[in-house]
Amino acid sequence: MLFYNHLKYHSVKYLLVIISFAIIGFPSAQAQPAFGSLQDLPGRMEGAPMIISNNPESVNREGLILGTMQMSPQDPNTVRRTLSSTDYGQNCPAGSLREFAFYMHHFNQNLGNGARFYVLLEPATAGSSVTFNAYGAAISELDTGSLDAGKSPSYAVGLAILKSPAGLPNTVGTANGSTFVKLFDQTISGVFALVNLRTDNSKSVDARIKVRANGCLTVRVVATRAVNGSVALANSLSKRAYAWGNVPSGQGPGGAPCTDPDNIGWGRPAGIYQYEIWRGGLSVPINSANSSQGWELLLAPPNQQVGSDCRMNPSTTTPSSNSQRSPALGYYYTNTSGASEGRDSDPWSTANYGVEYQLNFAAFNQTAQCVDAKLQLSSYPGQQPCADSAASASRHYDGVFKVTENGTLKPLARVFTKCPAGPRVSTITSKIMQPQELVDWDVQFFIPGLISIPAGILLNTTPVACN
Numbered sequence: 001m002l003f004y005n006h007l008k009y010h011s012v013k014y015l016l017v018i019i020s021f022a023i024i025g026f027p028s029a030q031a032q033p034a035f036g037s038l039q040d041l042p043g044r045m046e047g048a049p050m051i052i053s054n055n056p057e058s059v060n061r062e063g064l065i066l067g068t069m070q071m072s073p074q075d076p077n078t079v080r081r082t083l084s085s086t087d088y089g090q091n092c093p094a095g096s097l098r099e100f101a102f103y104m105h106h107f108n109q110n111l112g113n114g115a116r117f118y119v120l121l122e123p124a125t126a127g128s129s130v131t132f133n134a135y136g137a138a139i140s141e142l143d144t145g146s147l148d149a150g151k152s153p154s155y156a157v158g159l160a161i162l163k164s165p166a167g168l169p170n171t172v173g174t175a176n177g178s179t180f181v182k183l184f185d186q187t188i189s190g191v192f193a194l195v196n197l198r199t200d201n202s203k204s205v206d207a208r209i210k211v212r213a214n215g216c217l218t219v220r221v222v223a224t225r226a227v228n229g230s231v232a233l234a235n236s237l238s239k240r241a242y243a244w245g246n247v248p249s250g251q252g253p254g255g256a257p258c259t260d261p262d263n264i265g266w267g268r269p270a271g272i273y274q275y276e277i278w279r280g281g282l283s284v285p286i287n288s289a290n291s292s293q294g295w296e297l298l299l300a301p302p303n304q305q306v307g308s309d310c311r312m313n314p315s316t317t318t319p320s321s322n323s324q325r326s327p328a329l330g331y332y333y334t335n336t337s338g339a340s341e342g343r344d345s346d347p348w349s350t351a352n353y354g355v356e357y358q359l360n361f362a363a364f365n366q367t368a369q370c371v372d373a374k375l376q377l378s379s380y381p382g383q384q385p386c387a388d389s390a391a392s393a394s395r396h397y398d399g400v401f402k403v404t405e406n407g408t409l410k411p412l413a414r415v416f417t418k419c420p421a422g423p424r425v426s427t428i429t430s431k432i433m434q435p436q437e438l439v440d441w442d443v444q445f446f447i448p449g450l451i452s453i454p455a456g457i458l459l460n461t462t463p464v465a466c467n
Helices: 153-162 231-237
Strands: 044-046 050-053 063-067 081-083 097-108 115-123 130-140 179-188 192-199 204-224 270-273 277-286 291-297 303-306 309-312 328-335 356-365 370-379 397-405 412-417 425-433 438-446 455-464
Touching: 050 063, 063 097, 063 270, 097 115, 097 192, 115 130, 115 179, 115 231, 130 153, 130 192, 153 204, 153 397, 153 438, 179 192, 192 204, 192 231, 204 231, 277 291, 277 455, 356 370, 356 455, 370 397, 370 412, 370 438, 397 425, 412 425, 425 438, 425 455
Parallel strands: 050 097, 277 356
Antiparallel strands: 044 277, 050 270, 063 204, 081 328, 097 204, 115 192, 115 204, 130 179, 130 204, 270 328, 291 455, 303 309, 356 438, 370 425, 370 455, 397 412, 397 438
């Protein structure tokens, strides 16, 4: 859920050690620095496009949630949504792609128990075959047993991909379609269900999957009631109705897509966004044994409705350190739900749901003392320190981090913050550093769907006795 709310794929160095999962201590010795004191996070976005399905987040009508192709509903009394563009490049016909990553986060609001959420792939050219590889996870809350922090599908998807060996955690069942997707040379000539998750009212589903194909594929995300729970019926439904309210219905179940003209905020992403990975690195000198440095994470300028447009306020180069999100290649920019034109989904992948971060921190202890160096994450709801936040929630960040230290893979770290009650700062990794010692941390993580933005990555140090 936006504001309340991955993959360096097994390079050789990530296969060196079979790791176990551990929760690393939360407290920080330093006070959380002000958000305004944090530095830009070096890096850039790259990779294939990211298909993100998060609007409407809470689905109470069966039909097409997101498609890469335009669709005209057959019933004139139902909503029509319009993609801003269906040209995604990759030498593919309109509405299709060869290479992409996919992320979805949805709730079954009122579809009834046993509802299904499908992700359907189909060759873009009728009568042709396409061979593809797919890697990731799709998880239903019915199989995790809980939406609680550390147990939700949002959390479990990242854990499934980053753990070694990769696969569903032992705490996740499979009775409701949860699966670790690992398809190689899969050939299809018709509709294929990449994801088929069952869920009940008020329960969530999440998925993060990377796809690489030798031909062009269309992608559709479809919700159905239990009675229509088959691939054939879902396929038919996805071509005649959208999973959105009837006309007129105000803004319907999707919530405010940009914001109203008098306020600023963010919308929910539903579209095909340009990149799947944020990659960056930095050298960090430790000049004082008792120090705190930080970098902005998931920073995004807010959007404002201006006439029929959803615009950044202030206008900021995107993607950049000050706008860590992708522009849309195509997104649902308008619909006929009764909201004004230009009011459907976010033109940018605000919060970078599902995006993989690959960061390198090279920290050098330039002091004459031994230090306890902790790489940590803290949340800044409304750009306020966690302790000052009035935005109480069940979690502000809840995800999994994989760290390689000087070439050695460390146990996975669960990183969890909750403002203002705490933990307000959560440790990603730590090391006792000797004077003049260098530590090299490679950090990999995927942005979950149940988070708050922005956040900060901190390097806190305190003096300790040398061994």
